[in-house]
Amino acid sequence: MKDIVITSARLIKELFIFATTFIIAFFINVIAVFLFDTPWYEIFTQIGYVIALTLLLYLVVIIFRLIILAGKYIVKIIKHGLL
Amino acid sequence: MSKIKPKEIDSSLRKFIKDLGYISGGAAILATTPWLQSFTTDAAKEIKNEKAKIGFIGTGSRGTYNIQAVSAIRHAEIVGLCDIYPPNLKAASAIVPNAKTYTDYRKLLESKDIDGVIISTPLYMHAPITLDAMAAGKHVYCEKAMALTMDECKSVYEAYQKTDKVVYFCMQRMFDEKYIKGMQMIHSGTIGDIVGERCHWFRNHDWRRPVPSPELERQINWRLYWDYSAGLMTELASHQLEVCSWAMQMVPETVIGTGDIVHWKDGREVYDSVNLVYSYSNGVKINYESLISNRFNGMEDQILGSKGTMNLASGVYYLDDDSIGQKSGIEQLIGQIGNRLYASVPAAAPSWRPETKTSFVPHKIIKGDFQVNDGLSMIGALKDGTDEILSAFCQGCITGERGENIVEEAYTTTMLCLLGNQSIAEQKKVYFPDEYKIPYMKFS
Numbered sequence: 001m002k003d004i005v006i007t008s009a010r011l012i013k014e015l016f017i018f019a020t021t022f023i024i025a026f027f028i029n030v031i032a033v034f035l036f037d038t039p040w041y042e043i044f045t046q047i048g049y050v051i052a053l054t055l056l057l058y059l060v061v062i063i064f065r066l067i068i069l070a071g072k073y074i075v076k077i078i079k080h081g082l083l
Numbered sequence: 084m085s086k087i088k089p090k091e092i093d094s095s096l097r098k099f100i101k102d103l104g105y106i107s108g109g110a111a112i113l114a115t116t117p118w119l120q121s122f123t124t125d126a127a128k129e130i131k132n133e134k135a136k137i138g139f140i141g142t143g144s145r146g147t148y149n150i151q152a153v154s155a156i157r158h159a160e161i162v163g164l165c166d167i168y169p170p171n172l173k174a175a176s177a178i179v180p181n182a183k184t185y186t187d188y189r190k191l192l193e194s195k196d197i198d199g200v201i202i203s204t205p206l207y208m209h210a211p212i213t214l215d216a217m218a219a220g221k222h223v224y225c226e227k228a229m230a231l232t233m234d235e236c237k238s239v240y241e242a243y244q245k246t247d248k249v250v251y252f253c254m255q256r257m258f259d260e261k262y263i264k265g266m267q268m269i270h271s272g273t274i275g276d277i278v279g280e281r282c283h284w285f286r287n288h289d290w291r292r293p294v295p296s297p298e299l300e301r302q303i304n305w306r307l308y309w310d311y312s313a314g315l316m317t318e319l320a321s322h323q324l325e326v327c328s329w330a331m332q333m334v335p336e337t338v339i340g341t342g343d344i345v346h347w348k349d350g351r352e353v354y355d356s357v358n359l360v361y362s363y364s365n366g367v368k369i370n371y372e373s374l375i376s377n378r379f380n381g382m383e384d385q386i387l388g389s390k391g392t393m394n395l396a397s398g399v400y401y402l403d404d405d406s407i408g409q410k411s412g413i414e415q416l417i418g419q420i421g422n423r424l425y426a427s428v429p430a431a432a433p434s435w436r437p438e439t440k441t442s443f444v445p446h447k448i449i450k451g452d453f454q455v456n457d458g459l460s461m462i463g464a465l466k467d468g469t470d471e472i473l474s475a476f477c478q479g480c481i482t483g484e485r486g487e488n489i490v491e492e493a494y495t496t497t498m499l500c501l502l503g504n505q506s507i508a509e510q511k512k513v514y515f516p517d518e519y520k521i522p523y524m525k526f527s
Binding site for chain 2: 029033035
């Protein structure tokens with residue numbers, strides 16, 4: 001069985017993407033507090049929603065990346081005349 | 084001597100009334116609940132060592148509850164018991180062994196040892212015994228409703244006008260702390276303008292009691308027959324209609340209703356299901372519903388305001404703003420995005436979308452556990468003001484001070500109940516008849 005090797009560069013890249021989605025989700029919560037004039041402590045109390053939104057955004061990014069990857073793969077196959 | 088030790092059963096309400104004197108607007112509150120003014124701690128001190136001598140007429144389930152409550156009142160002594168049903172009389176006598184027993188209430192009324200009587204008989208006997216007791220010079224406390232017919236109500240009211248005796252009817256919500264405090268909040272505008280009233284009483288019980296022999300059926304299951312009872316309206320609705328007109332500070336002008344025997348088809352005559360709409364002159368309506376074959380909705384007295392809802396039966400209120408305030412900013416944002424994604428209608432505003440019941444943050448009116456009838460007992464709710472109104476009556480027997488508005492409220496409420504039954508029977512809208520209106524009633 002072949003070992004799956006996750007390089008440190010890949011790990012850093014994934015962590016960077018995850019952190020970015022977290023910051024976006026956090027920022028959405030801040031905007032919501034501002035828009036609906038709700039208490040500022042919701043930045044902390046609604047952290048569950050922020051994490052859920054982070055995971056959702058991360059999933060969206062993964063799907064988007066998979067689509068790009070699939071596109072690249074198809075282009076590569078066509079280019080090399082493997083079809 | 085009673086086997087029950089006296090205790091301060093009414094201290095909570097007396098303290099509540101006393102505290103009203105210290106708060107802003109307390110005097111105004113007392114002015115709107117004048118019947119409480121004779122029930123203060125100071126008034127209780129005046130009768131410290133005196134005891135009202137009480138005779139009981141009717142010692143069934145409700146009578147027994149009342150006997151136990153009065154036995155616990157320091158300023159009362161039960162000296163007479165009367166019932167035509169020997170097992171009930173025997174059971175009551177076991178609670179108060181020293182009380183003299185009677186099988187004819189007229190004999191009890193002749194006793195000079197008795198200051199006041201407490202009547203807990205079937206409804207059809209309320210008016211005759213109340214009238215006889217007043218004529219005999221006794222103070223009178225009678226269970227609700229006032230009477231079986233409108234003419235009897237009028238006779239009782241007119242007799243009350245002529246006597247100087249203390250007369251109470253068991254309008255116990257007038258002595259229930261949560262109702263008093265709830266009414267204060269309603270009348271001070273907490274829930275805005277009253278736009279509707281919605282009361283219901285649901286239980287799942289046939290209302291029957293075991294009958295030892297067939298000839299006692301009507302005597303024991305008197306609630307089920309028109310000659311003895313006015314059914315759900317007087318037994319259940321009377322309390323709730325009183326609350327509605329107390330909240331509105333007005334009396335409904337019309338009623339239209341329907342009633343049927345839907346489930347308990349066991350030979351009874353009275354309805355086991357009623358739906359009525361009472362209308363005030365300003366268009367506000369009471370929607371009343373009672374069903375005794377399903378208990379899902381329980382018992383509620385909802386006063387619907389333009390800014391919120393007061394559910395007096397459970398002692399909580401809900402403000403409209405709290406339905407929004409409950410949601411966090413991010414929840415509202417997600418909700419709005421969801422609405423835009425799934426509920427956009429290009430041709431019209433989304434008025435077609437059903438307004439499913441919103442969750443509100445309930446606010447308790449006062450602390451404590453409130454109990455309502457579980458539907459299995461016919462005695463009524465515990466801690467519902469009954470102990471306090473009995474205590475007030477016994478105090479009145481000593482001081483001679485009459486409880487203001489109590490008879491008037493009982494009269495008004497009973498009339499509304501009987502008009503409801505009339506509307507159901509005649510299958511038409513019924514107007515409050517002029518000949519039965521009394522000066523106390525406000526219709527606009």
